[in-house]
Amino acid sequence: MGVQFNHPWLLLLLIPLAAFMFYAYKSDFRLSGTRKNIAVLLRSAVILLLVLAVSGMQSFTVLQQKKIVYVADRSASMPEAGQAEDWMLKSAASKKADDTVGVVSASLQGAYEQKLMNHLPANFKLNAAQKPEFTNLESGLMLAGNLLDGRSDSRIVLISDGKENVGSMLAAGRMLKNQGIAVDVLPSPSRQVKDAAVEEVNVPRKLYQAESFSIEVLVRSTFKGQGELRLYEDTREIGRETVDVAVGENRYAVKALAKTTGLHRYRAEIFMEGDQQSANNAGYAFTRVDGSPKVLIVEGKKGTSANIASALSSGLIQYEVMSSPALLPNEMAKYAAYDSIIFNNVSGDQVGERRMEMIEQAVKSYGVGFMMVGGEESFGMGGYFKTPLERALPVSMELEGKRQIPSLGLILVIDRSGSMEGDKMEMAKEAAIRTVELLRSKDTVGVLAFDSTNWWVVPPTKVGDKKQEIIGEIQSIQSDGGTDIYPAAAEAVEEMIKITAQRKHIILMTDGQSAGSDGYDSLLETMGSEKITMSTVAVGMDADANLLESLADGGKGRFYMADDEATIPAIFSREAAMISKSYIVDKPFVPALQDAGDWRRLFEGGVPQIYGYVATTPKPAAQTVLSSPEPDPLLARWQYGSGRTVAWTSDMMGKWSKDWVSWPAFSNVLTQMVKWTFPQFTASPYDVKTEVEGNKVHFQVNAVSGSGPEQLQAVVTGDQLKPSKVELVQEAPGSYSGEMTVEQPGSFLLSLEDGSGKSVAMPSGLVVPYSPEYRIETGNAGKELERLAEMTGGRVLSWDKPEQLFAAAPRPSRQLHDLGYELLVAALLLWVADVAVRRLALPWGRIGARLAAPFRGRPKAAGGAEPADAGLGRLAARKQRAAAFYGGGSAAPPAPAQPQARAGGKEAGAKRPASEASRPAAPKGMAPRGTQAARPPEAGPGKKAAAAGKPPQPDDRSASMDRLLAARKRNSR
Template sequence: MGVQFNHPWLLLLLIPLAAFMLYAYKSDFRLSGARKTGAVTFRSVILLLLVLALSGLQSYTVLEQKKVVYVVDRSASMPEAGQAEDWMQKSAGAKKEKDAVGVVSSSLQASYEQKLLNRLPDPFRLNAAGNPDFTNLESGLMLAGNLLDGRSDSRIVLISDGKENVGSMLAAGRMLKDRGIPVDVLPSPSRQIKDVSVEEVIVPHKLYQAESFSIEVLVRSTYKGRGELRLYEDSREIGRETVDIAAGENRFAVKALAKKTGLHRYRAEIFMNGDSQSANNAGYAFTRVDGPPKVLIVEGKKGTSGNIAAALSSGLVQYEIMPSPALLPSELAKYAAYDSIVFNNVSGDQVGERRMEMIEQAVKSYGIGFMMVGGEESFGMGGYFKTPIERALPVSMELEGKRQIPSLGLILVIDRSGSMSGDKMEMAKEAAIRTVEMLRSKDTVGVLAFDTNNWWVVPPMRLDNKKQEVIDEIQSIQSDGGTDIYPAAASAVEEMLKIQAQRKHIILMTDGQSAGNGGYGPLLDQMNDAKITMSTVAVGGDADVNLLQTLAEGAKGRFYMAQDETTIPAIFSREAAMISKSYIVDKPFVPAMQEPGDWRKLFEGGVPQIYGYVATTPKPSAQTVLASPEPDPLLARWQYGSGRTVAWTSDMMGKWSKDWVAWPAFSNVLTQMVKWTFPQFSASPYDVKTQVEGNKVRFEVSAVAGTGPEQLQAMVTGDQLQPVKTDLVQESPGTYSGEMTVDQPGSFLLTLEDGGGKSVAMPTGLIVPYSPEYRIETGDADQELKRLAEMTGGRVLSWDRPEELFAAAPRPSRQLHDLGHALLAAALILWVADIAVRRLALPWGRLGALLAAALRRRPQPAGGAEAPDAGLGRLAARKQRAAAFYGGGSAAPPPEPAQPQARAGKPEAGAERPASEARPAAQSHAGARGRKAARPPAAGPGKPAAAEPKPPQDERSAAMDRLLAARKRNPR
């Protein structure tokens, strides 16, 4: 324990202050006596405390303790964590009891495994979760530094292979060096494996249709051999070659032809015997092929798009027909290969929620056009209610209040067994909620959940104004138990017989096999007699498909096979729409122009008759070009984000539009509809370059015209469909730059927006390659670790000698305690006391005497005997009373009342005086009687009282002195 000063030279202020206080004491201080002494003392101490506080007085204790924080690299390039865990356990076992250890895990982000404690758990395991696709040692070192305060012998132990790809550990080392924290390194051995990787794929940034070009591929390998190089355009293989690969870098060039227009992704893959790591075997690149626009036609039923294809061919518009919605791309970047997408009578359950979201994002953010052509499986009949496709269309599927629709009784029978947990259950609840939202107030709905038992989530009830109440009950369904279908189906039929509705329908959904084997024949007969229909939905391949198909056919319903659970909401919506049958308006009419705009010339000569369509409702901001007498929109369009969409609610196969497809102007009208949806920019006015470094993507954008808007943003969307916007900084007129962070590899679409959120360039592609953890390193990472240790004064530790970490004696260090606040608080208290002494007019002398008396007072001895000081005090009091009795002057206190006299030689009754005190008192009274001093006569009327004779002063004093001496000789 000791003290020290941060600014000891300030102690010199005590010399002039001491001289000043001495001068103040000797001068006229306007105070005197004890008040003057007290005031000068208080002020002297206050000034002393202030000088000590200014000089930085601190106390300290000497510490001999080690604090060590392990930083463990948890990236994918590191071997299994067991070796590091064992080494830490052994090294911590050699520490002293006072030493403390902590553990930090580091991958893309660092996290605490254990804060500073006096031991590691046995056994110790690394449990913190992180992203192993990146190595950020800087983050781990800085987090470890936050655990160390620098007051002890502190150090960090870094266990890593040194292959960092995010941040800089040397930058963190410089900051730790300034804080006096050394970093010991324990180099982890690199995994020695046979590995071949595709490091880079290079294609021209821009191509023209039918242009020949080369695809350059950089391959790196750790061993020599023969492999096969495959090349793909989008998902189509365009080349395959056998190549000889040497250890190190290998470059190959493959010729290709730009056949199709649009944005294309090229993929190169390498295959080689002996390769032990496949994560780095593929590389990607994007390019745009300029040429005529291209349209993707998606068919609900194969071979039904002949009229559309013929019309586009006559308008010189390129197209591609996709015979099944199941073939739609599952990656957002692939939709950028088309200028517009046409759905021809496609039902929503064939598309799925995720693909719908991709199409909506492609339209809204990247300007790709979309058109929906009607039919019996499109719009509301296709189950698009409240889907992403409905959000993009200019019409909605809601028909509330438009026409007389038959009352509907609907019961949803939902499997809630344990196998339905997770996304299946969530999609089932979403499907039920959407179905309830489609129903009207006069409809009746019930929801039955089943496992091995039945549970009426919502007993059959008329909706009225209870939609939200029903939705809240549906949200409460939880998955658990087994599967038994028959009791649930029988219970639903039993309740349906009690419902009064014009149309009655049951939707049964399950993903499992039924435990029971009930007699379904009588149940189906009962349903047919009561005109109750039932559709069934099999979720996944484990469902009892045969049973569900039989039930749907026997109950005159439909069977759906939902391999993708995201299609369940569309299936339920479609079923609810098909039961009402009110969506289809099957009667001839001649469409009327309503808001044709720039399409007026297309219809000025008149339009053919239409024989049917699917009813929809136009959205408030949509433009209804042609309408029916209802009025319902037949042709509507609008701007949705950066793209445009068109809705044609009749068909184009000839069933409802036979006069239209035979109309001479049909090809031109349809071509103009599709062309209107094309992106609004034919060529990109900006040159966009991207560079990926670790988990950072840097953008460099330059305007072709040399100037651009003040504000520009880059919007990047990946397969997760979560757009990320990055503000671009204008470095000079028409030149912009920016940076964004990515946490996973993949293909991304990139477009530019102005300050108003409008797209100003054609979408382009962005590739974030596989994790840099899987790259084949060419440098010496161990040298970087050694540089870190040398910079900070650390050591290079050995895997064979873990005890070396705590072998050296701890470096003594001081733990400082700042006394500044305590000194200032004491000075403040003394300052208040100084004011009180100088300003308050109090009897300071009397208060001091009382304080001194209180300090001198002692506690009474055991047994009730009085202390000697108390006895002397009573003798002094008696002396005063005796002096008053014998005429001791006016200043003496008045005599006490006369007490009854006891017999001679005996103490007074009830007296509590000791015997030694009683004897002198008796002798004094006897002496007084021997002198026979008679009292003066009492004063009569008109006569003054005679004055009492006063005994001589020396006689009284001698008597009292004798009494006090006797008391001192016989203390008790």
């Protein structure tokens, strides 16, 4: 235990302050005696405490303790974690009782495994959640430094191969050195595997259709051999070559031809016999091919798009026909290869929510056009209610209040067994909620959940104004238990019989096998007689598809095979629309021209008759070009974000539009409709360059014209469909830069927007290749670890000697405690005491004597009796002086007073005590102090001395003094 000062030179203030207090003591202090001494002592103590406080007085204890924090690199390039765990346990076993250890993991971010404790558990394992695709040793070191205070022998042990690709461990080392924390390193060998990797793919950033170009590929390998290099444009293979691969860098150039326009992604892959790591076998690059636009036609049924394809061909527009929505790409970047997308009578349950979101993002952020063509499986009949594509279209599927629709009784029978846990259950609940939102107030809905038993989530209830209440009950469904379909189906039919509605329908959804299969025939007969229909949904490959399909056939409904649970909401909303039959308007009419705008000239010569369409509702901001007598929109368009969309609610197969497809102007009208949806950029006014470094992407954007808007931002969208907006900083006129963080590799679409959110350039591509963890090492990471240890005063440890970590004696250190607060509190209390001594009129002598009494012995008087109290003596002397004064100065006790006769009566005289003889006499001609001068009694018979106003007599004062003296004696005893 010791004391030290942060600013010891401030102690010199005590010299002038001591001189000042000595001067104050010697001068007129307005106090005297004991009070003066106490006041000077208190004030000197206050000054001393304040000087000690400002000098930074601290107490300290010398510590002989080690604090060690292990930082374990858990990136993908490291060996299995068991080796590091064993070393930590062995090294911690040799520590002393007072030493403490903690553990931190590091990959993309640092994470605590164990805070500082006196031991490591015998079964210790590294189990913190990590992202091993990156190595950020700086994050792990700084997190470990937060556990250490630098006051004891604090050290960090870094267990790593040194292959960092995010942050800088040397930068962290400099900060730790300033804190007095040393970093020991335990170099770990990287996994040694035979590996060949594609490190770069380069293509020209801009091409023209039919232009020949070269794809340059850089391959790095750790072993020699022969391999196969494959090249792809989007998903189409365009080349395959056998190549000789040497150790180190290998560069190849492959000729290719830009056949189709649009934004294309090129992929290069290397395959070698003996390659032990496949994560780095592919590389990517983007380019845009300029030329005539390209349109993707997606067919709901194969071979139904001949009229559309013929019209586009006559307009010299390139197109590609996709015969099934199931073939739509699952990668966001592939949609940018098309200028516009046409859905021809495509049902929403065939597309799925994820693909709908990709198309919606492609339209909104990247200017890709979209057109939906009607039919019996499109718009509301296709289950697009509340889907991403409904958001993009200029019409909505809601028909509330537009026409008289038959009342509907609908019961949803939902499997809630344990196998439905997770996304299946969430999609089922979302499907039920959307279905309820489609219903009208006069409709009746019930929701029956089942496992091995049945549970009415919502008993059959008329919707009325209870939609939110019903939705709340649906959201409470939880998955649990087994699967038994028949009891649930039978109970739903039983309740449906009781419902009064013009149309009655049951939707049964399950992902499993029923516990029993008897009784379905009689159940279907009952449904037929009661005019109840049933549709079934099989979720996943484990569902009893045969049973469900037979139930749908017998119940005169539809069977759906939902391999992707994301399609469930579209299936339910489609069923709700189809059973009401309210969406299809099947009667002939001549469309009326409304707000045609620049399309007016297309219809100046009149328009053919239409025989049917799917009813929709135009959105407030949409432009309705042609309408029906209802009035419902037949042709509508609007701007959606950066793109444009068109809705044609009749078909183009000839069932409802036979007069249109045979109309001579049909090809020109359809071509103009599709061209209107094309992106509005003729050329990109910006040159965009990107550079990937670790998990950072750096943007450099330059305006071709040399000037640009004040605000510019990059919008980056990957396959996760979460657009990221990066604010670009203008460094010079027309020159911008920015940076974003990515946590997953992949292909991304990139567009530029101005301050108003308007897209200002053609979309381009951005590739974040495989994780840098899988790159083949070219430098010497071990040297960097040695530099870190040398910089911070650490050591390079050995895997064979774990005990050496705690072998050295701990570095003595001081544990400080700042006394400033305590000193200030003590100074405040003494200052209050100083004020009390100087300002309060208290018997300070007696208080001092009482306080000092326990510290001194009381002397004995002669004969063993204690001496009279000094204060009592002074009181007695004062009493004698008063008695002598009032007695006129007589020192001897007077004779006893005799009674005297007065005129008009008798009055007994008071007997004066003998002690009054010792009182001093009052000055001649003056009354004693505090009294009035005595007057002689008036002469004359019958006169009495006046009682009122009679001055106090010496006898009275003497009696008072006697009482005071007696009380003082009692108190002294």
